[in-house]
Amino acid sequence: MSFLIPEVGWDLIVEIFLKFLLLSLLATGGALSLAPAMHKYLVVEKGLLTDAQFIGSIALAQSAPGPNVLFVTVLGWQAAGFWGAVAMTVGCLIPSAVLAVYAGRKIVSNPHSVWMRGLREGLAPVAIGLIFATAIVLLKPWITEWRVWLLTIASISVAYFTRLAPIYLIAVGAAIGAFGFLNP
Amino acid sequence: MAVQAFGGVLPLAERIIVLEKKWLSQKEFVEMMAVSQAIPGPNIVNLSLMLGDRFQGWRGAFASAMGCLSIPVVLVSILTLLFQTVSEHEITKGALLGMGAVSIGIVTAMGIRLLKSQAEFKLGWLALIGTVLAVGMMGMSLPMTILVFGLPAIGVRILQLRRAQSASRRDTTS
Numbered sequence: 001m002s003f004l005i006p007e008v009g010w011d012l013i014v015e016i017f018l019k020f021l022l023l024s025l026l027a028t029g030g031a032l033s034l035a036p037a038m039h040k041y042l043v044v045e046k047g048l049l050t051d052a053q054f055i056g057s058i059a060l061a062q063s064a065p066g067p068n069v070l071f072v073t074v075l076g077w078q079a080a081g082f083w084g085a086v087a088m089t090v091g092c093l094i095p096s097a098v099l100a101v102y103a104g105r106k107i108v109s110n111p112h113s114v115w116m117r118g119l120r121e122g123l124a125p126v127a128i129g130l131i132f133a134t135a136i137v138l139l140k141p142w143i144t145e146w147r148v149w150l151l152t153i154a155s156i157s158v159a160y161f162t163r164l165a166p167i168y169l170i171a172v173g174a175a176i177g178a179f180g181f182l183n184p
Numbered sequence: 185m186a187v188q189a190f191g192g193v194l195p196l197a198e199r200i201i202v203l204e205k206k207w208l209s210q211k212e213f214v215e216m217m218a219v220s221q222a223i224p225g226p227n228i229v230n231l232s233l234m235l236g237d238r239f240q241g242w243r244g245a246f247a248s249a250m251g252c253l254s255i256p257v258v259l260v261s262i263l264t265l266l267f268q269t270v271s272e273h274e275i276t277k278g279a280l281l282g283m284g285a286v287s288i289g290i291v292t293a294m295g296i297r298l299l300k301s302q303a304e305f306k307l308g309w310l311a312l313i314g315t316v317l318a319v320g321m322m323g324m325s326l327p328m329t330i331l332v333f334g335l336p337a338i339g340v341r342i343l344q345l346r347r348a349q350s351a352s353r354r355d356t357t358s
Contacts, residue, residue, distance in 0.1 A: 026326050028334065032291060036319050037326040044323075052277065055284030056267070062287045064263050066256025067228045073257055077264045085261065093249075097233055100220065101245050104234030114345045121345075122338030124301065125308035126329065129315025131295035135288050136320030148285050155289025160297065166290050170283050177282020178275045 008048075008080045013087050016080065020072070020091030027096065028123045031069035032058075033130040034092075036137045038075065048079035051141040058138070063170045069093070147182045207235065228252065305344075311337040 019041060027034050035058070042049045049057075057078055061071030072092045076085030135152075142148040155169055176182065202213050220230035229249055236248025270276045302308050311333040318324040318332070 023326060026330055028330070034326070036323075040323060040325070052281060052284075055288070056280035057264075058291075059280060059283030059287040060263055060267060061260055062290065063283060064256065064260040066260065067252065069229060070253075070256055070260045073260055074264045077261060078268070089257065093229065093253075096230060097245070097249060100230035100233040101237045101242065104216070104237050114342060114349060118338055118342030118345055121305055122308070122311075122341035123334055124298075125305065125312035125337055126315050126334045128295055128298050128302065129312040129333070130319060130329070131291060131298070132316045133319035135292045135295075136316070137323075138284070138288055142281075142285075148281065151282065151285040152289045152292070155286040156293050156296070159290045159293035166287075169286050169290060173282035173284075173286030174279040175282070177278035177280065177285075180274070180278055182278055182281050182285070 008084070012046075013080060013083045016076075016084060017087035017091040020088050021095055024092045024095045025099075027092075028127045028130070031067075031072060031092065032134060033127050035071075035134040036130065038072070039137050042075060042079055046079075049075065051138070053078050055138050059170060059173075062166055063174075145182070151176060151182065201235070207239075305341060307340050307344075308337055 020038075023034050023037055023041075026037075039054055043051060043054055054075070057074040058071045060074050061068065064070065069092065070089075073085050073089045076088035078084075080087070139148070139152060151173060155173065158164060158169060159166070201207050202210055208216065216231060216234055220228075220234060229252055232248040232252040233245045236244035236246070238244070240247070267276065267280070271280075302312065314333050315329055319326075319329055324332075
């Protein structure tokens with residue numbers, strides 16, 4: 001049962017849990033809008049993950065079925081093993097779960113009030129901005145690798161103009177990478 | 185349900201909840217969706233929590249969220265562990281980078297598609313572009329981003345909506 005003892009120490013697990021608890025309250029447009037903040041914490045500040053592992057986590061989560069929020073689980077596994085995955089996933093889900101049930105009971109009566117619409121529509125531009133910021137933050141380490149850029153731009157156009165399921169695109173990306181076409 | 189849903193659960197959720205099981209009417213679904221988007225957290229999990237809560241209270245909410253997450257969590261964990269055992273291999277590294285580049289492309293395309301929803305709220309573009317630059321280029325933290333761009337945008341939007349509302353009220357009375 002060696003996996004029950006965290007590889008990185010309980011202090012860090014608790015710290016990660018609290019950090020993700022707080023971040024989750026600020027997730028304005030789905031879990032992916034947290035990616036820049038998580039990248040800053042896990043890669044830049046703590047050094048628990050490399051840029052390549054971070055980008056790989058998002059890719060792995062998108063290639064498995066289920067809600068996008070599960071990229072947090074993959075990040076947790078890679079950063080700090082089993083307990084990292086538990087801390088990050090649970091930390092990310094609890095605050096919004098409590099809010100969702102509470103909001104479901106109180107606000108459902110009038111979701112189109114000026115206040116609720118203002119909140120939703122006011123945060124929307126920030127949420128969309130965070131999506132583009134995620135792309136910039138994650139691609140920055142590969143700024144000199146034109147092949148990676150080319151692949152990203154190609155997949156933006158295919159994903160935008162076709163209704164192809166993401167899994168096929170990701171499979172093509174995996175094949176291109178595996179044959180070494182992205183190596184400098 | 186979640187197991188069938190590659191690349192986002194929402195369209196599938198709508199079909200099953202509204203059309204097949206008839207748990208909610210189309211209107212109720214859209215309203216619940218609106219609330220689940222307004223509160224923080226993953227939309228689909230929020231939605232399933234609210235749906236479960238409506239029928240069975242806390243226990244229903246818990247069961248519903250577990251139903252949405254348990255199998256995918258196990259699947260994604262197995263996938264991660266499999267990849268970790270071969271992660272030092274050059275082929276795996278290349279494949280992951282390729283998958284990552286494509287994933288970022290897919291996410292960006294989603295962002296571009298969402299831009300259409302911003303046609304009406306012109307001032308929102310300031311917050312949008314500001315967020316991209318501040319977070320993407322200068323690494324601004326999330327609390328700061330909400331404070332600097334989110335709150336003003338909410339304030340402006342509420343004012344705009346109130347003005348529109350009172351204007352339309354005046355039209356109907358005159």
